[in-house]
Amino acid sequence: MTSTQSEIEVAYDVSNEFFRLWLDDRMHYTSASYLSGTEALEQAQQQKCAILYNFAEMNSDKLVLDIGCGWGANIEYLVSRRVKRIHGITLSTAQHEEIEARNLPGVWTKVVDYKEFKPTEKYDALQSIEMIDHLCSPAQSHKGQAVDLYRAYFAKCHSWVKPGACFGFQAILRNRVPRNRKDLEDLRFTADVIFPGGLNPRLEELVAAVNPYWEILELRTQRTSYGKTTAEWLARLHKHEGHIRERFGDKVYEDYDRYLSTCVKAFDNYWSSDVQMKLQALPV
Numbered sequence: 001m002t003s004t005q006s007e008i009e010v011a012y013d014v015s016n017e018f019f020r021l022w023l024d025d026r027m028h029y030t031s032a033s034y035l036s037g038t039e040a041l042e043q044a045q046q047q048k049c050a051i052l053y054n055f056a057e058m059n060s061d062k063l064v065l066d067i068g069c070g071w072g073a074n075i076e077y078l079v080s081r082r083v084k085r086i087h088g089i090t091l092s093t094a095q096h097e098e099i100e101a102r103n104l105p106g107v108w109t110k111v112v113d114y115k116e117f118k119p120t121e122k123y124d125a126l127q128s129i130e131m132i133d134h135l136c137s138p139a140q141s142h143k144g145q146a147v148d149l150y151r152a153y154f155a156k157c158h159s160w161v162k163p164g165a166c167f168g169f170q171a172i173l174r175n176r177v178p179r180n181r182k183d184l185e186d187l188r189f190t191a192d193v194i195f196p197g198g199l200n201p202r203l204e205e206l207v208a209a210v211n212p213y214w215e216i217l218e219l220r221t222q223r224t225s226y227g228k229t230t231a232e233w234l235a236r237l238h239k240h241e242g243h244i245r246e247r248f249g250d251k252v253y254e255d256y257d258r259y260l261s262t263c264v265k266a267f268d269n270y271w272s273s274d275v276q277m278k279l280q281a282l283p284v
């Protein structure tokens with residue numbers, strides 16, 4: 001089982017207004033790419049999209065699919081690059097409503113599990129930003145099923161594209177396990193309460209799982225960028241504390257404060273990281 005629709009709703013359907021308060025204006029809910037280290041979050045998010053645009057070898061005439069497209073932030077970037085036809089899929093109805101409300105030209109999106117998705121034409125390029133962490137539960141990982149689940153995903157993606165298509169892929173990673181009980185409890189809280197049903201993959205699992213469908217042409221990790229991104233989200237959450245407590249309740253504020261504080265610590269302490277890969281479809 002991947003994260004179910006109701007588990008996705010726990011993670012993403014708190015309220016679009018709530019997420020807009022502490023994410024950036026386009027609502028990227030994934031690591032930005034800080035290049036100089038001093039740029040604003042908004043610019044670092046655009047830089048992330050540019051890296052993945054280049055990894056996907058995009059141009060304005062290519063038909064592209066964004067798998068797990070969130071509230072449409074990367075789709076909006078593609079529109080800004082004058083890409084004429086952009087498809088996106090998400091499991092969250094609230095995210096889908098937000099994308100529809102943005103009324104973006106050339107954009108088609110749908111609420112569908114990627115496993116059920118049946119495109120009517122082959123894509124020139126794919127992009128997916130931190131969706132794969134919903135595809136394997138902790139229980140499945142304990143049973144040794146992670147690589148097979150990720151491989152099934154990469155196989156499906158491969159079946160959707162034209163020969164030689166490129167895929168701009170980004171995933172949050174789990175690296176080390178903290179040593180003390182309080183840190184372990186905070187990580188478990190994040191997994192159980194904020195992102196139920198999900199688990200961050202290990203880099204070596206992804207490297208194994210792309211075979212035999214995709215060749216890795218480039219790979220970059222950006223642990224410190226995710227640390228900066230989550231620190232900025234946390235600062236914005238704190239800035240709106242009064243409003244969030246009043247409008248969404250103390251529990252929502254305190255849960256997200258604990259979750260984002262844990263994320264900042266996880267990237268600082270090497271427990272978690274983030275990877276971007278340029279993949280190219282192999283002949284099979």
Ligand SMILES: C[S@@+](CC[C@H](N)C(=O)[O-])C[C@H]1O[C@@H](n2cnc3c(N)ncnc32)[C@H](O)[C@@H]1O
Binds near residue numbers: 008012068
């Ligand atoms: C962390 S969010 C990332 C959203 C977006 N890519 C971004 O950068 O802000 C993960 C996304 O994956 C989607 N997702 C998770 N499991 C999915 C599945 N099985 N099929 C389709 N979308 C899925 C969620 O609905 C959500 O939009």
